[in-house]
Amino acid sequence: MSYELSYWSTSPLPAIFAVCGAYIALMMLMMCLFMYSKQRKSAYIYMAAAFFFIMTYEGLNIHSAWTGLPVFAAEPDILRDIQLFSFVLLNISVVMLYRKIKTMHYWLPLLSVALLMLPLMLSSFLPFTLDPIWKKIYLEGFQLIAVYLAFTKVTPHIGQPIKYALGLTVYVLWLILQAIHTYSIALSPTLQALALSLPVIFYSVVCFILFIRIVELMQSIYRSAITDGLTGLFNRRHFMKLLDHYASQELKISAIFCDIDNFKKLNDTQGHAKADEVLKQVSRIMEEELDGIGITGRYGGEELVALVVDRRIKPAQVAENIRARVAEETIVTISIGYSVLRKGVRGDELMKQADKAMYQSKTTGKNKVSDYRSLRNVSTEPAESIG
Structure with a gap:
């Protein structure tokens, strides 16, 4: 002035x-x-x-x-x-x-x-x-x-x-x-x-x-x-950090592991731009299905993961909703595995269990959901669930 x-x-x-x-x-x-x-x-x-x-x-x-x-x-x-x-x-x-x-x-x-x-x-x-x-x-x-x-x-x-x-x-x-x-x-x-x-x-x-x-x-x-720059989901490091946090509190959580079927073929035949578009579509579906009940992340490549933290929600139903919507709304299908946290299981082990279940879906026909407890080696895992 x-x-x-x-x-x-x-x-x-x-x-x-x-x-x-x-x-x-x-x-x-x-x-x-x-x-x-x-x-x-x-x-x-x-x-x-x-x-x-x-x-x-x-x-x-x-x-x-x-x-x-x-x-x-x-x-x-x-x-x-x-x-x-x-x-x-x-x-x-x-x-x-x-x-x-x-x-x-x-x-x-x-x-x-x-x-x-x-x-x-x-x-x-x-x-x-x-x-x-x-x-x-x-x-x-x-x-x-x-x-x-x-x-x-x-x-x-x-x-x-x-x-x-x-x-x-x-x-x-x-x-x-x-x-x-x-x-x-x-x-x-x-x-x-x-x-x-x-x-x-x-x-x-x-x-x-x-x-x-x-x-x-x-x-x-x-x-x-x-976050992941392409999908907007949490990146692997932050997702695992959140998973470890929930697991350390021994809450009743469930891990969902998803893998897009034939993604490499999609890349090779229709190009990276189309593959990226599909990846974003699947990510959006997962975000919508986990909205208010959990979190989502990109584990790597075409592998997407989710964590259900609302104990009232059945992970099998969430996984099936994701699979059905992907098959209906996109040009790809998705193989899914899930596992429920049990006592004595760490966060990284829970994710490995969900990964094994996903691999079971991938090797037995794809476009399906598998529960880790249904695998033959489940007997080696602790049997008591967290309430």
Whole structure:
């Protein structure tokens, strides 16, 4: 907020709001630098630079508010230049949070600096002195173009357009009040207080947007670490981790092991794209059948697994539902085996039992469901079930 507008010299509000703005900028600067150290995303550097200039701008305003003296008496527009440049950087960084930008756009900060310094450079080279009013008109024009581009080029291309549009609206309201006070009439005390608070509100909106985006990115990173990229099911490592967790509590759970029949032939005859499509179809069916009663995972290749954790549900029925739907809704069939956890059996052993049952289905005709207890070697396994 530009305190060249001559707000109350005796009021503490200019200094208070400037301190609030500087504090928010400092916190955002530290957050952006921390995130850059973790992810090396260029957007964080651009936003850190934007908040550095905002912090500088507000720091100079604090000095002016406390001393009552202009910081740049010879060039009063320099403070405005800092504010405008920080606004440009902030908009570029917000776009970069959500999408990659063209290489040419990286030159926008340098172009902005050149345009903002143009009046100063002209004053140095021209044989006569420019009227200060022309400098103000030039900066107002720059500001209008920057705001227009923010609404038309930034807001539609980010993940939180409504929130950012509201923030920009707050920013525009501040500019309007600033212009009224400068070129028309003095604002009332209430409007002066509102004008002082608006930049802080705008910074807070940007802070909120950054926080939400960081949470989204963290969730995306975590999700990609525990799921299979093709099917969206849990990957083998995370699935087995969950299985071990349930097994260690000796809950009544059941493991289901599925293998798509003749999948290699499908790959060879119809190509990987078709095979991937079928794999995703089968995965979707399994997710739907296990929804609310268990979890699903991709064990490897065409092998898909599931864990029934609801003790009221019969695993045989779940397995049969999966088999029937795959045969009816896709171009492939599926061989399935399942096993119920018994005392003394670890998670990895339970999965091996389900795998053996699946192999029994595979070698005795395919497109069928087998219970591990039906195998001949079941007599070597503990007989007591967990209640």
